[in-house]
Amino acid sequence: MTTFIKGATILAMGGQHSAEPFTGDVLVEGDRITAIGAAVQAPTDATVIDGAGKLVMPGLMNAHLHSNEALFKGRYDNMPLEVWMLYSYPILAAKRLSERLVYLRSMLVAIESLKTGVTCLSDDLYESPKAEMELLGAAFQAYDDIGIRATVSAHVVDKNFLDTIPFTRETVPQHLQDEVNKLSPPTVDDYVGFVKQAHDRYHGRSGRLRFMLAPSAPQRCTPELMLAANDLAKEWGIPFHTHVVETKVQGVTGPALYGKSLMRYMNDLGLLNPWTTIAHSIWVSEDDIALMGAAGVSVVHNTISNQKLGAGIAPVRRLLEAGVNVALGSDGICSNDTPRMFDVMKAAGLAHKINNPDWSRWLTASKVLHACTLGGARSALIEKEIGSLEVGKKADLLILDMQTVNFAPLNDIRNHLVYCENGSSIETVMVNGEVVVQDGRLTKVNEKALLAELRALMPEFQAYTRGVEAANQPFEPAFADIIRRCYGTDLGFTRWASDAG
Ligand SMILES: [Zn+2]
Structure with missing residues (x-):
């Protein structure tokens, strides 16, 4: 399986392109990224994804x-x-x-x-x-x-x-x-x-x-x-x-x-x-x-x-x-x-x-x-395999639509990702070179059926949980006491908001 993402905005987060987003292509062959850059040559049998107006970034x-x-x-x-x-x-x-x-x-x-x-x-x-x-x-x-x-x-x-x-x-x-x-x-x-x-x-x-x-x-x-x-x-x-x-x-x-x-x-x-x-x-x-x-x-x-x-x-x-x-x-x-x-x-x-x-x-x-x-x-000790878009790394990546309200008007892409985006602009998610989310839908499992099966099991589980909670509630007064004692202990520093962090 070969996928060619053509003419996208790329935030690589590593390798020679790590510093700034740039416009370019990503070639994925099998489970790995095999080329990334401004003008990548793709094999003729590659599945082509038009990257215009899209952002490609690491998962x-x-x-x-x-x-x-x-x-x-x-x-x-x-x-x-x-x-x-x-x-x-x-x-x-x-x-x-x-x-x-x-x-x-x-x-x-x-x-x-x-x-x-x-x-x-x-x-x-x-x-x-x-x-x-x-x-x-x-x-x-x-x-x-x-x-x-x-x-x-x-x-x-x-x-x-x-x-x-x-x-x-x-x-x-x-x-x-x-x-x-x-x-x-x-x-x-x-x-x-x-x-x-x-x-x-x-x-x-x-x-x-x-x-x-x-x-x-x-x-x-x-x-x-x-x-x-x-x-x-x-x-x-x-x-x-x-x-x-x-x-x-x-x-x-x-x-x-x-x-x-x-x-x-x-x-x-x-x-x-x-x-x-x-x-x-x-x-x-x-x-x-x-x-x-x-x-x-x-x-x-x-x-x-x-x-x-x-x-x-x-x-x-x-x-x-x-x-x-x-x-x-x-x-x-x-x-x-x-x-x-x-x-x-x-x-x-x-x-x-x-x-x-x-x-x-x-x-x-x-x-x-x-x-x-x-x-x-x-x-996770797998930084040589994932975490950035680099040649030789596993193809774990996101393709986001930058025409959404989250990116309008577009200013600094990294600020948009941290402060404006909530995941709703995601179109495609690739893991190990395989598309696992396409147009917001999971490709390998039936989400609706799985959630329906889970919901059907919940009344019994929640009745069981109420019993467990009742069995453990008698510990609560002792723990309230322990917490008060510890809060009153001076460690010489604090990590609540009053600290100069
Ligand atoms: Zn934990």
Whole structure:
């Protein structure tokens, strides 16, 4: 299959054409870009797309999401992370979902992602009550069927929940502690056996799908498990993906549990590496930022989720200056509540303007676009394959109609992409050289039928969810108390809007 996009405006984001949009052609042969420039010669059998009035750009990258939250889309509001997690990541009463429901849930995320220009995502997949090979397979199958590029984890927690948050032993009623103590998290051997099988079975599928290691967070996993996952990530050349200091409570957790910040704890264990991707990184000190920069880690900035859960604002400018690679993510589908990355780009462009009066330090549209393309690709360790339009790279690209109201009148294309566009100008989405969205419609799956099937399953699922919520609600007063105690703890800095970021 050969496709020739002729006479388009091209925003390449890399290679010799990286700096400015230009008018030219793109040739795609098989799954790769084989030529890009001002006057490309195309084979006579190529399918020609007239690029007049169109913009060709790299597909967007969602570098951190949890598809398991997708069935709770639009369900919760006005809860901080630790309260919200009682419901979205329940401690008690969760039951295994069917493989079909997991398939449809993953499909829901992929449908919205592709139609809004996300060609690649990193899905940190958590299954309640535990990861299972067939359920992980259902997610991989959905991403395979729809044609998206994805890196998928089997998220793991191997510590007693009560030992992952400060003050639980003093605040959680004893009868609830007794219930939690009955749960049995996986052992390190269980986990290593599982991820080896998952890697063998799913990694590399269809040339688009990859596996990653994702221990939940340093305070939620034993050092033995974190180190085992990190070693396997290094050996297999895949990301070690985790969460560090999303909230003030987590900022207090490091000193409370380990006598040092969680980032310093990660560093001292040898877990900060170029293959390490850290979601959030909000409650980091200057010392933490220096460690992260020296190690060359990636951070995924999930600004909409962080606003929705009141977590704070990550010091992105300081992270970039320290040498940290910054990517963008939607985060979970019920803390956002969509995987649309045009929304995330706009929010990221805006958020840093309200926590710092020095406008010379505000993020530019170019920096935001870089984070949502090459930065994301680097966080998934596939920056040599995707993230920009360059000869030899995979053909993951968007064709946007620039005759829409979003581009009228046309001024600076990058500003339009970050602040004016919402994905509605997208005409064509190509992944791995294959057109997966054409004129706003998915080409490989029947969206209407899939959504109808999902809707039919919702009454039963929502009745089940109400039962789970009722079982976990009794934890809420204790968590309100824990949050108040942590908010009152002085870390020497803050990451809410009053900070000079
Ligand atoms: Zn997350």
